[in-house]
Amino acid sequence: MKNKHILYSLIVAIISLQLSAFNLFAQNNLLSFNNNNQFKIVQFTDCHFYNGGEKSPEVLENIKAIMEAEKPDLVILTGDIVTGSGDNWPTLASWELLTEVLIQYKTPYAVTFGNHDDEAQISRKELLKYLSKRPYCVISDEGGDEVKGIGNYVLPIYNQNEIVEKLIYCLDSRSYSLAQNKGVDGYAWFDQSQIRWFARTNQSWLTKNQNAQSLLFFHIPLPEYKQAFDNGGFRNGVRMEDECSPKINTGMFSEMVLQGNVLGSFVGHDHNNNYVAQLFQIALCYGYFSGGNSYCDLPLNGARIILLEENKRTFTTWLRRIDGKILYEVELPYSEKK
Template sequence: MKDNQARIILFSLFFTLIFCASAQDREMLRFDENGEFKIAQFTDTHINMDKNSNFKSYEIIRGVLEKEHPDFVILTGDIVTQSNPTKGYEHFAGMFSKLEIPWAVVFGNHDSQGELSRSDLAELLKTQAFCLNNDVGGIAGNSNFILPVYGRNNTPEALLYCMDSHSRSTLQPLVEGYGWFDFSQIMWYREKSLEYTRQNGGSPLPALAFFHIPLPEYTDAWNNKTTPPVGVKNEDECSPDINTGMFSAMLECGDVMGTFVGHDHINDYIGVHYNIALAYGRVTKVMKGEDDPLAGGRIIVLKEGQRKFDTWIRDMNGVKELPCSWPETFFSKKKFN
């Protein structure tokens, strides 16, 4: 009897260890055997299940995933905008877990306008299957975290900075408009970037940054005549009126190759400002205007050990749009080298 109990305990421990190792492996993002890591960015779905509004966004996302088979999905804000978003995010979790794709969310200006605060949303997402959200806390915002992408040597070879670009100005009525990065976030970014650079022998790791509201420098990227953007601008950039210096921090740290945002539904360009790519995703909810971009998602493919990435749009009809490569599409080899 005691031997049987001992066997049962050993088997239980064995399967528990296997399960924990498997769960941990799912949470560890990795380059594949070809040295590539594919990201699918979806943005501004504005799902409201209570009103059956923009429910087609789920179908669009599923279609892009089946076409692209990404290693990771990032949702860049204004995702579930109903009063209680729990069911909406549970639907996402069910879809991504069925496909065994890890995912994460950075908050937009509309995400916390319902019953749940940003901190409530952060706690909710931590409980969802395959979701990697893990807010660092102690700084402004509630979707600030870093996801390393590991290489063949089990060391970080790239970084994904996920950040909360907030909602509205906190200085109203003096300053109207949208929110901006807090100095605590910029300090956190600088400290973590320096830490990873030191661990990498003084060389900055290739990095991407994901958030919702475009930086003020996006306008400069669109107006860059020397290095023209790829994609369309159908509305003015809805950036904050206050510039607290996140772009200059990224420029000085030297790790971020490109930033990827949403917010402006009918912009999808990727431009250049001081050798950093400033990009929009593709709106994932169906727009109504005849000239509006067709709903879909942006695909980004990182290359292990290289400061480069490929990117394109996959629209809701499965068509590949606006393919380009960083830095080759934007710089001649002579200029870049």
């Protein structure tokens, strides 16, 4: 009996230590460059995972393959991760299964919502509350009720001298047009409150280090993605479907340009696109379809990788497929002078 009591106490102690570690990480959210002066991000997008889906195992296998090959410092899920509809849809059970795969790698992960994530009788606020309690998840809602959308936040990346060098913005590009009664159908756009929050927050961080650079992650591509691809400038990767951007342009890209420190943005939404194009020295990047239970004409699923380096105003990015093949590696923003 005494041995059983000791074993039970030991198990409780181990669990308590693990939870303490999770809570400490959640409180600090300190992300920093490694000893090689690098910081690697993996972007998974449009997983469309749900528990019991015929092709859902492909989603989890893809995550495992990418995580084991790349060993990232941060994972960012850019929307339409768990999708479905109806009162009895296993939304939280599906999120639990998917995040358990990430948790086993003990890697922090961020989440931005897509237009399908809250279609199964669960709100964005409820999802944020649930995810914020999951181990290693760094989602938050810094804007609060004054800023539209759920889950607008920034993750600072510190260099070896504990100075912020990169700023990772995770933004809610929201769902569908709120002006359909005025003939504006399609998808939502960034609200002015979100653009103001981004500008204000970015300027605040730049007072700490005027040389810091920013990268933005969200789900729905800006209208400027099409402009960048069509203008005949630098691009790589493929466009196999039209960009499904909002029909109203509220100026998020203009603010990105005016801020002067934005290196690029990363989206999903259009499953057949994985290109990078460039406009005004800002890289406009698609992720790589990471799902199984949805449309896609690409041969295999995968992810986009983003490699940041200390003291460099560029980043390197590539696509990795589940079979290990690497595609379209490039240093961005692209310059012909290199």
